[in-house]
Amino acid sequence: MDIVAIVGRPNVGKSTLFNRLIGEKQSIVDNVSGVTRDRQYGQSNWNGKEFAVVDTGGFVRNSEDVFEAAIRDQVQIAIDEATVILFMVDVSTGLTDLDEQVAHLLRRAKKPVVLAVNKVDNHTRQLEANEFWSLGFEETFFLSSVTGSGTGELLDAVVEHVENREEPERTIPHVAVVGQPNAGKSSFINALLGEERNIVTDIAGTTRDSIHSHYNKYEREFMLIDTAGIRKKAKVYENLEFYSVMRAIRAIEESDVVVLIVDATDGVEGQDLAIFRIAQKRNKGIVVAINKWDLVLDKETNTARDYELKVRERFAPFNDLPIIFMSVLEKQRIMKVVDATMQVYENRTRRIPTSQLNDVMQAAMERYSPPNYRGKEISIKYVVQLPLAYPAFAFYCNHPQHINDSYKNYLENQIRANFEFSGVPISIFFRKK
Ligand SMILES: Nc1nc2c(ncn2[C@@H]2O[C@H](COP(=O)(O)OP(=O)(O)OP(=O)(O)O)[C@@H](O)[C@H]2O)c(=O)[nH]1
Ligand SMILES: Nc1nc2c(ncn2[C@@H]2O[C@H](COP(=O)(O)OP(=O)(O)OP(=O)(O)O)[C@@H](O)[C@H]2O)c(=O)[nH]1
Numbered sequence: 001m002d003i004v005a006i007v008g009r010p011n012v013g014k015s016t017l018f019n020r021l022i023g024e025k026q027s028i029v030d031n032v033s034g035v036t037r038d039r040q041y042g043q044s045n046w047n048g049k050e051f052a053v054v055d056t057g058g059f060v061r062n063s064e065d066v067f068e069a070a071i072r073d074q075v076q077i078a079i080d081e082a083t084v085i086l087f088m089v090d091v092s093t094g095l096t097d098l099d100e101q102v103a104h105l106l107r108r109a110k111k112p113v114v115l116a117v118n119k120v121d122n123h124t125r126q127l128e129a130n131e132f133w134s135l136g137f138e139e140t141f142f143l144s145s146v147t148g149s150g151t152g153e154l155l156d157a158v159v160e161h162v163e164n165r166e167e168p169e170r171t172i173p174h175v176a177v178v179g180q181p182n183a184g185k186s187s188f189i190n191a192l193l194g195e196e197r198n199i200v201t202d203i204a205g206t207t208r209d210s211i212h213s214h215y216n217k218y219e220r221e222f223m224l225i226d227t228a229g230i231r232k233k234a235k236v237y238e239n240l241e242f243y244s245v246m247r248a249i250r251a252i253e254e255s256d257v258v259v260l261i262v263d264a265t266d267g268v269e270g271q272d273l274a275i276f277r278i279a280q281k282r283n284k285g286i287v288v289a290i291n292k293w294d295l296v297l298d299k300e301t302n303t304a305r306d307y308e309l310k311v312r313e314r315f316a317p318f319n320d321l322p323i324i325f326m327s328v329l330e331k332q333r334i335m336k337v338v339d340a341t342m343q344v345y346e347n348r349t350r351r352i353p354t355s356q357l358n359d360v361m362q363a364a365m366e367r368y369s370p371p372n373y374r375g376k377e378i379s380i381k382y383v384v385q386l387p388l389a390y391p392a393f394a395f396y397c398n399h400p401q402h403i404n405d406s407y408k409n410y411l412e413n414q415i416r417a418n419f420e421f422s423g424v425p426i427s428i429f430f431r432k433k
Contacts, residue, residue: 001043001253002051002162005078005246007106008088009071009098010057013118016145017088018042018055021155041249041278049159052249054082056242068098074242075102079109081246084161086154087137088116091129103135112161115140116154121147173222173345174212176255176284178248178275183261184291187328189213189226192338218335220342225251248275256389257285257345257423259337264292264307264325268314280318283390285344285423287322288315289337294327317409320416321423344423352385352419357393364414373402381433392427400430 006014022042042053056074078085087106089099106113115137117129121144129142139157143150177185193213213224252258258279262272279286288311296303304325312319322340326333361383370378380397393415397403412426 002083003054003081003249004044004051004084004086004158004162005054005056005082006086006088007056007071007075007078007102009090009096009102012088012090012093013145014055014057014088017086017116017118017143017151018053020145020148020151021053040245040274041281043281046155046159049162049164051083051159051162052253054078054246054249068101071098072101072105075105077243077246079105079111081250082111084158085109085111085113086116086158087113088118089132089135090119091117091125091132091142092119094128095131095134099135103137107136113137113139114154114157114161117142118145120144120150170256173257173342174225174255175222175341175345176225176248176251176258177261178251178258178279179244179261180263180266180269180271181244183263184328185226185261188259188261188289188291188334188337189224191328191331191334192224220338222341222345225254245271245274245278249278252279252282252284255284256348257287257341259287259289259341261289261291262311264290265295268311273314276315280425283392283425283427285341285348286425287324287337287340287344287423290323290325291328293325293332294330318425320421340423347421348390348424350391350419350421354382354384357385358382360418361411361414364411364418368410370397370403370407373399376402378402380430386429388427390427391421391424392429394429394431396431396433398433400432403430 006018008014021044023044040055042055044051044053056078075085085106087102089095115132115135117132117140120126120129120142126142133140141150141154141157143154145151177189179185192215211226213226215222215224252275258275260272260276260279262268276286276288290307290311293304296307307325308323311323315321322344324333324336324340326337328334365380370380372378376399378397378399380395380403383393383395386392386394393411395403395411408428408430412428415421415426
């Protein structure tokens, strides 16, 4: 999926536009599941074209006083990683030095740039906004993110640069190895591939600059997707947090299963969660590998168990997934991670025959039926698994809009209790019948 990155100074209105793009619905859903840092990444659809949106402002806390250098850094990363750059400026403050600096970087980029002059709320501001033509971007649009005026034209221009890429037919599982800088991603991949590291580049229409390596040993075969280390030679960004999430997004997009490597000495941090939620939103299989377990000293009988419980809490509500403690350094349990990955891949492709699914779910719904809504009886007639690349179920019922989240969770838990979907997010829809 193509990535549209919104860049610009603090306070110009990036997150207001971002929220508009990803839609009210998504933010409500996220609130329910306790996602707080959802400002970074979302999916949008315009004119039938789907794309991912990244709000670069979501990566800086207190962005009011963020260093200018950090913003320039983000712009450079966005240029490298995104498909289209949406550069936002603010008519109410007028053109600033930092705008000029950002524009300078963008003009040299070989990526399409769309300039959005925001807060053009009225006629006076419309006149003032003309000064931004001096930045020299052919595609310049005037909008008001709060009222929404002008956003349609802007998006039309943005999606001109977006391709609707079909998911390529895959013959073997694609596995993305992601995690924070220094978690041990390269060490893990090197341990798997050793000398035989066979880098496959340029798979038609899929790769740009992530590295694909083919693993085929001990009757296990998959493609490893690794974006680690690409930039090491070129430039080490100060803004590592933004950079590593950005490159994780790319790898996740191309994968079926994501192996999230976490440094045991740090525990699960905000950034690990950000990457985890992106994989979850994209319905990818997930395996968590807690690495550097050798560095955790004085281990007792319950150390791993207690640690695992804490990790599961962090990932809630989606925590039906394999968590494996490994040490790449001491070659401990690396193959366990591989096996879990293969299992999760299988779970993600699992198809439950309709009759079996209905037998199990009818029984579950008899044990605990959907609560009435304002005296209306809710009845779910049957359920089918949808023909998608990931597990998704449609429940046909009389009042689809009145089934509450706790009942939805009940249904999901029942599916998980009866069928093996460990490591895989499940989508549940209610449809009118
Ligand atoms: N008048 C007006 N105000 C706007 C418009 N869009 C956003 N704002 C306001 O501008 C302020 C900053 O908006 P944000 O969306 O938080 O800006 P941001 O660029 O994401 O800021 P950072 O989080 O600092 O990066 C908020 O008070 C918005 O309500 C607009 O079109 N017109
Ligand atoms: N003690 C210990 N050190 C490890 C382990 N795995 C990796 N390391 C060390 O951690 C450091 C970082 O490992 P890398 O594999 O380069 O980490 P990375 O995630 O690829 O890092 P970036 O490319 O910066 O994103 C190296 O010094 C490794 O030797 C482990 O299991 N135990």
